[in-house]
Amino acid sequence: SQQGEEDPQALSIQEGENATMNCSYKTSINNLQWYRQNSGRGLVHLILIRSNEREKHSGRLRVTLDTSKKSSSLLITASRAADTASYFCATDLSNDYKLSFGAGTTVTVRA
């Protein structure tokens, strides 16, 4: 079974709008990462947030982490057509060596 679950499974927005997706996980983590995947190709690392951090920004991306609720959110502001992709959260369990991925959120940005 997968550690993380993204919500919603799919999201369709107009160019210029914001996109928000959520990730819930089950057990304690060291950090949580977000990745983007275009059309079934390789994953691109977007942002890493450590368990002692609550919010992190990178360009148009904002990630929050609530360890008490075991959840994270990824916000993409002012979306562009190039943001069309699948987004995955991945958790690093404490003292583990692997990333556990959710099933992803598919985002479509309409021109």
Place this chain on the structure above:
Amino acid sequence: ETGVTQSPTHLIKTRGQQVTLRCSSQSGHNTVSWYQQALGQGPQFIFQYYREEENGRGNFPPRFSGLQFPNYSSELNVNALELDDSALYLCASSPGTFLNYGYTFGSGTRLTVV
């Protein structure tokens, strides 16, 4: 600085055959992990190699095996292929085993078993 390179990009094999997938890690990265991604799902951890030794393994049968070479490149071997092995196989490198930084992924090898 080069990224992670995987070969081949696409492959079609017959059930029962064996396959070898290759990965060149990013310069300076000594750890390679392999993931299997079935259609519509997230990647699943297969195993990790650190300095030529297997450093951890996911829930995959022994017919999935790997190697890491002194230059930190890696191979994934799958014997006795089954139809369910059809997937995108992703290689990821990192500068160490501790996951305090993001992985660098290759573009993957799309394996189809018929």
